[in-house]
Amino acid sequence: MSAKDHLVIFDTTLRDGEQSPGATMNKAEKLRIAKALEKLRVDVIEAGFAIASEGDFEAVKSIAETIKESTVCSLARAVDVDIDRAAEAIRPAERGRIHTFIATSPIHMQYKLMLSPDEVIEQAVRAVKRARSHVDDVEFSCEDAGRSELDFLCRIIEAAIDAGARTINIPDTVGYAIPEQFGETIRQIIHRVPNADKAIFSVHCHNDLGLAVSNSLAAVMNGARQVECTINGLGERAGNASLEEIVMAVRTRQDLFDVETRIDAQHIVPASRLVSTITGFPVQPNKAIVGANAFAHESGIHQDGVIKHRETYEIMRAQDVGWHTNSLVMGKHSGRNAFRTRLKELGIEFETESELNEAFSRFKALADLKHEIFDEDLQAIASDTLQSEEDARFSLVCMKVCSETGVVPRASLTLLMDGREHKVEGEGSGPVDATFRAIESLVDSGCNLQLYSVNAITSGTDAQGEVTVRLERGGRIVNGVGADTDIVIASAKAYIEALNQISRGGVRQHPQAADV
Numbered sequence: 022m023s024a025k026d027h028l029v030i031f032d033t034t035l036r037d038g039e040q041s042p043g044a045t046m047n048k049a050e051k052l053r054i055a056k057a058l059e060k061l062r063v064d065v066i067e068a069g070f071a072i073a074s075e076g077d078f079e080a081v082k083s084i085a086e087t088i089k090e091s092t093v094c095s096l097a098r099a100v101d102v103d104i105d106r107a108a109e110a111i112r113p114a115e116r117g118r119i120h121t122f123i124a125t126s127p128i129h130m131q132y133k134l135m136l137s138p139d140e141v142i143e144q145a146v147r148a149v150k151r152a153r154s155h156v157d158d159v160e161f162s163c164e165d166a167g168r169s170e171l172d173f174l175c176r177i178i179e180a181a182i183d184a185g186a187r188t189i190n191i192p193d194t195v196g197y198a199i200p201e202q203f204g205e206t207i208r209q210i211i212h213r214v215p216n217a218d219k220a221i222f223s224v225h226c227h228n229d230l231g232l233a234v235s236n237s238l239a240a241v242m243n244g245a246r247q248v249e250c251t252i253n254g255l256g257e258r259a260g261n262a263s264l265e266e267i268v269m270a271v272r273t274r275q276d277l278f279d280v281e282t283r284i285d286a287q288h289i290v291p292a293s294r295l296v297s298t299i300t301g302f303p304v305q306p307n308k309a310i311v312g313a314n315a316f317a318h319e320s321g322i323h324q325d326g327v328i329k330h331r332e333t334y335e336i337m338r339a340q341d342v343g344w345h346t347n348s349l350v351m352g353k354h355s356g357r358n359a360f361r362t363r364l365k366e367l368g369i370e371f372e373t374e375s376e377l378n379e380a381f382s383r384f385k386a387l388a389d390l391k392h393e394i395f396d397e398d399l400q401a402i403a404s405d406t407l408q409s410e411e412d413a414r415f416s417l418v419c420m421k422v423c424s425e426t427g428v429v430p431r432a433s434l435t436l437l438m439d440g441r442e443h444k445v446e447g448e449g450s451g452p453v454d455a456t457f458r459a460i461e462s463l464v465d466s467g468c469n470l471q472l473y474s475v476n477a478i479t480s481g482t483d484a485q486g487e488v489t490v491r492l493e494r495g496g497r498i499v500n501g502v503g504a505d506t507d508i509v510i511a512s513a514k515a516y517i518e519a520l521n522q523i524s525r526g527g528v529r530q531h532p533q534a535a536d537v
């Protein structure tokens with residue numbers, strides 16, 4: 022048996038998360054997310070605010086009817102009508118909770134509630150008792166506790182526990198707290214409230230200063246045993262503490278925390294995707310745990326480290342949070358080790374180090390032009406390199422093509438033939454035709470062009486184009502393939518490659534080239 026305390030994970034994606042402007046969900050969507058949360062094994066699902074609307078009431082009720090493995094909770098102000106409605110909504114639940122709250126900060130009590138502190142305590146006690154008349158599991162929150170006076174917090178919490186609250190939640194409603202100070206506040210409250218041992222202390226942190234997770238963790242280190250959080254950190258304004266970050270921080274730093282959760286972390290990424298799809302709130306690529314780059318490495322030094330020993334640059338395993346795998350993204354910061362490793366995975370191996378080096382420099386040149394190099398780009402680079410063996414008679418040195426509305430396209434190329442450079446020019450019906458004519462003005466191969474096709478190897482306007490050229494001469498058919506971000510250059514490379522293949526079987530030379 023574990024000696025660690027259980028940390029209750031209270032997910033409020035469907036209540037506070039839904040309060041994000043634009044994140045409203047319908048009943049069916051809420052039910053889908055609730056099922057994902059149950060799969061994730063969250064302890065408590067705050068399904069909504071039953072009094073808010075008929076739709077929210079129905080959503081809470083249907084979640085209460087469906088979910089078996091998590092407690093289903095509804096929020097309620099400290100007023101009878103809210104509490105009774107919440108009770109009705111969660112009645113079908115196997116385990117139901119009413120979460121009632123009232124603000125405790127001077128600014129909220131004076132300007133919003135227009136109640137004296139004593140009146141607030143009185144209303145809180147009445148609300149907790151009413152909630153207890155419906156269910157045993159009652160949570161009480163001191164809204165805006167982050168800006169409340171400590172003495173007053175201790176007074177109202179003691180009264181709420183006496184009235185029957187089983188969980189006391191200390192929200193930093195406006196994200197005002199700083200970790201060390203917030204942790205100390207939690208420690209003081211637990212220390213000073215005489216009946217603190219009769220309740221579980223919880224925190225609910227907002228991210229206005231980007232500190233929601235840090236504040237929650239500081240609270241856990243000081244005795245909090247429930248954390249309220251949301252998938253992807255969704256929530257009012259800058260959001261709530263993100264569930265995935267809290268869970269993985271506690272799990273990854275077991276050396277620092279005396280708690281453990283029952284979350285099945287492998288369902289984190291699917292849950293994150295579901296919430297993002299339903300709400301239409303994309304997950305930023307650099308978001309911890311669930312962002313597309315959370316387990317992706319592009320820098321050569323990091324990739325080299327990860328290939329040699331994953332833990333050099335990873336503190337968690339991608340698979341443990343629901344990713345298929347970590348990834349080495351090929352780009353301009355990548356190094357030889359990652360390049361060679363990826364090609365090997367694709368079944369491509371170079372026989373000589375110089376072939377690898379040549380392919381690697383092609384890769385770097387391409388990476389300067391494109392944001393990301395995909396496997397298909399690598400395959401094209403490799404076949405380009407492997408094809409440019411030393412016995413190739415022809416190769417492209419450089420080229421320029423002019424294509425303008427109303428003017429005949431013109432191509433000027435510098436070609437290497439049998440080790441000597443030749444400048445050639447040609448005109449045609451289009452830039453590709455002009456290029457092929459320019460090449461033929463030197464080579465005069467006598468070939469028939471049987472097929473010309475262009476494929477975008479990858480997506481996006483910076484994609485590499487792969488051109489296939491099929492030439493026929495005397496019944497012999499060859500294919501040449503060339504790849505480049507510029508499809509006219511790719512066309513020239515493909516044509517030249519096809520000529521090289523023809524040439525290996527013998528090619529006629531143009532008189533101009535006879536002295537070569």
Ligand SMILES: CC(=O)SCCNC(=O)CCNC(=O)[C@H](O)C(C)(C)COP(=O)(O)OP(=O)(O)OC[C@H]1O[C@@H](n2cnc3c(N)ncnc32)[C@H](O)[C@@H]1OP(=O)(O)O
Binds near residue numbers: 070100
């Ligand atoms: C920090 C938080 O996240 S709190 C939760 C916030 N979420 C929401 O507000 C979403 C759902 N809310 C709603 O649908 C509506 O606001 C309702 C149904 C709750 C109330 O609607 P209305 O009756 O029209 O009141 P309205 O929203 O205009 O004002 C809130 C009233 O509740 C009072 N109130 C606010 N919090 C509490 C509380 N915890 N306990 C008792 N009364 C409260 C306010 O003082 C105000 O009272 P007043 O009308 O006498 O001045």
Ligand SMILES: CC(C)C(=O)C(=O)O
Binds near residue numbers: 037164190227
């Ligand atoms: C209702 C409470 C818990 C809340 O959402 C907050 O204070 O932020």
Ligand SMILES: [Mg+2]
Binds near residue numbers: 037192194225227257
């Ligand atoms: Mg909140």
